[in-house]
Amino acid sequence: MKKTLFNLDEAKTVISSGKKFMVAGPEELLSQLPKGDWIGGTIPYFMGQDGGVKSKDLIQITELDPKIKNFAIKEYSAEELKNIPKDYFERGMSFIIIPAFSDPHLAYAKDAVTFDGIFKNPILGWVSGFDLDDPQGKAAVFNGKSGKLIFDKAVVLHCELDSSFAANVDIINPFVSDREGITIEFPESTWSPSKCLINGEEANFAEFLQKINHNEQLPIMTDLGDSDINVCIMKIDSENKKVDLYNPVIAGFTYYLARPLNDYAEDFRSQAPSHEADWSCNCVLNYLYSGLEGKKLNQLQGPVTFGEIAYLLLNQTCVYYDVKEVEALQKAS
């Protein structure tokens, strides 16, 4: 497996090579890196060459595919996020990093699905975070070109690919929704729903989850045809009769409960690709709930995140991509 985790001195040398990189690490280390063609986000959790690790002394650097022939780094406020697809190259892909719990995080979660042209090119990335044991933790992103530390904007690396290549983005989601079971709908898009419709009947979401003794490790899910995306539960707030979520529910979508997993770690690992993807990221909830510290997830490496992005904001999934020849992708599909 390629090496992706480096100490600060090694990281400085790698960045100085002049290639294009996705970078992850603690703020104190990222702020000491030389300027260059990279974007980064704060996080102390990684899936590295030796498996899952939490460290304040390491930086994860993934070299982007050398077939990228042109690129641009841009920053977007919450209001400017809708312009991201306008800045796509005609053929290519874009990498995005958003600080957790920032205005752009909320805006991307709620509105990305409505951005004109969002699906024209692959856009993938992650939500930066902090040490969960640090109550003062604050997520940030870095624009490596300017050397700027940013708390209130998303940073995007737009890449242009030669027309004979394309990026293929996919996700690993071990959860399956119980589509024969209860349907849940929400009257508004929100991170903290209280009102909902259970099988079409008005109800309080917190009371409903408590009544069915819901396992908070299990997400609720909305369907994407034959697969699903998760909405993960942070806390059932019985006092205020609301449920705090790691990503918002969206009005207009129908949600289902996730079926319990037999074996969280194994169910996850069995879906992971066997090859070494060009880049991946994995949710911190998967890292915690499936005990990934010290363990490998096949050959996948990348930051452990507060949210994953594969076109839309996802949670409790692993996102990965590969650049392949168009001809090979056509055969595979």
Next chain:
Amino acid sequence: MIEVPPKSDLRWQQFIKNGENCTFSSLATKMMYKRCQMLLKLNPDKPEKFNEAVAIAHEYFTINKAIAESDLKIALAA
């Protein structure tokens, strides 16, 4: 390679109406269709949103036809 039919082709309307049960291979196609569904569900009184959904699907397949050809075949047969 299969050609992407013009937006006026009735198969696009059939796709928007009936695509829910299609099994696509591409994550992007699944998400694009989800967006079309949401557009219609949130705007039941705005028939023009149906044409907007057709335009989203048409644009998506026009740009990505090289890598979403198998999904395009499925969409046009919906």
